[in-house]
Amino acid sequence: MRLYARIVELGSFTAAANDLGLPRATVTNAIKKLEARLGAQLLQRTTRCLRVTRDGQAWYAHCVRLLADLDEVEADFREAALKPRGRLRIDLPATLARQLVIPALPEFCARFPQIELDIGTSDRFVDLLREGVDCVLRVGELPDSGLVGRRVATLAQVTVASVGYLRRHGRPAALADLQQGHLAVNWASPTTRRAEPSLEFVVNRRRREISLPARITVSGVDAYLACCEAGLGIAQFPRYRIAEALARGSLCELLPDLPPPVLPVHVLYAQQRQLPARLRVFVDWLVELMGRQV
Template structure:
């Protein structure tokens, strides 16, 4: 294995925290992985990785070497990409993750046109609300709605989603239609949303002019999945807040009613995220450009 391949192997072990996971990711025998790292450490005269029973971690020397590897490999990838893309159509497989409703309503219906333009590409599409660790899970990019935690990922803003506060028609008949924010904490309930990342219940948010106001409300149920959140609201278990497009059908057929339209929730940012230290390959760049154009038309 040459030095560049050894560097790529080392970076994947550092990112995945496992010799076995890196071997599987790069389709290499475990013995080759172990032997290559031993030779690399011997050549450098430094221990790069510290093995424990559960995980492989980089040493201080390993962290420094990892930073150099990432920079050098990115530069090499950029040079090669410039030459390949001039003559070769983007090809290969991409792993992406998007919210389930976005995939069903916007992304997947448009894929036939995408594949007609890029027939050599393949997509592995994950859907869900959970946090995705792109580096450790080998995911190329994700589409996320809402506030983003601090990370080393590159974020490309697609647009924003308008939101509304809603309750079921049955809830309004039983509990009444609140007329002010102050009434929400007197005889009203919320379907509480627990962040899949922090697992903490989050308050409802309202815009009063240009100021954001948070109101924590009592509730009989707490959920961390979008489908469960919507189903609980439709069942009359309390108020909830959704992007407008997500509840448009339920609003049209009268299943849901809008609450306090004069003080709507703040808009949600929509962002495409991908790893910052990788040179973006052609297949990822064309997909991100296409998805940004597609989703931005819907917002």
């Protein structure tokens, strides 16, 4: 059942074999025997594509439900006798990983020595089921993804520009000044490539968007910061991200009395009746960590 479910989820015999560490021939033979035992064709295979039949869809739904029941029972027995253990695949925003999470990982590893972490760093959309990822940490408003989201922190943001930019364009003292010849570095979603409003501020507890001309639009965090440091426009960042640049004076905070809205940070994982112990303790640790650091 696990093998068949992974084939359906990954859309490939080869991908399922690699994911489960099995020879390709073993996977093919196992599915042939399964179909013979059930007396039904579950998958239609050609050299170019794989299609799940109607019987195959029904069998997959049963597999998912039965495997979830089995995992829950096994987890109850394991947790009664063992500490959380096993491999946990996670995906983190690169900057948040480098500056906040990874420096604290020795603490997590010491607390849970039987958990192995497989860490990816990206800001892209991750298909947890298809890619075999247990959870992702994401900054910003939650997309409508069908995943479970638990807020672990909120990040204060600041509006900044480089010293060179302010020398050429002047320092704005009020929101109205932004419309007098100022530029922004535009941010676009890495997933949709849709540009977001140039700048956002909280004015009298209400969100206000300011659209400025922009010659540059980027969808990567490092490129966004590099453009701002190069003097290409005004930008907004979580404060932790640019704390060092502010300290050394290469970036200057603008309009501190009108901060941007805070950014929520969520850990996302698939809907499950019972979280595996290794995932549950990692999520709890993230909540604890982010509460201490941001």
